[in-house]
Amino acid sequence: MALTAFFRAACLAGALVIGGAGAAVAHHGWAWTEDGYFELEGVIVAISFANPHPTLDVEIDGEVWRVDLATPAATQRAGFTEDKAEVGDEVYAIGNRSRDSTERWMKAVRIIVNGETFDVYPSRVPAN
Known part of the structure; x- marks a missing residue:
């Protein structure tokens, strides 16, 4: 009986870890973004x-958008x-917005802040 209870607890813990990991990686990669570029200022x-x-x-017109950048190292x-x-600086971002139109979320490939351009995903920056 004790072994069965242990097995159930281990399965439940594993399911929670896997479920949590799925949520944590939900916005990694590009599959969650729309095709075509999106601009935000x-x-x-x-x-x-x-x-x-x-x-x-x-913040844009009273709404707050989340802008994901690359990994910290990149x-x-x-x-x-x-x-x-x-906080308080203006930013211009180019990238891909979430496929979920209810989310105010995008993954930037380029941001411009204080007159400086940062290509966080240089291979994905659109050609001018």
Whole structure:
């Protein structure tokens, strides 16, 4: 009986870990984004340089959009570091928005802040 209870608890724990991992990776890769480029311009209201992706929260006409960047290492290689932007700065982002039209979320390939351009996914930047 004790072994059966242990087995059930282990299965439940495994299911919770797998379910949580699915939610955590839901916005990794590009499958969650629309084809075609999307442009966004607004004011930064929050910045995070944490894993798995640095993000900008950008206010546009009273609505806040989440802008995912590349991994922290790739974002830094692009030159976008913690000293390059702060809350209140204007940002222009080019990338791909979420396929879910109810989400105000995009994955940026290029951002422009304080007159500097940062190509966080240089191979995906649209040709001019």
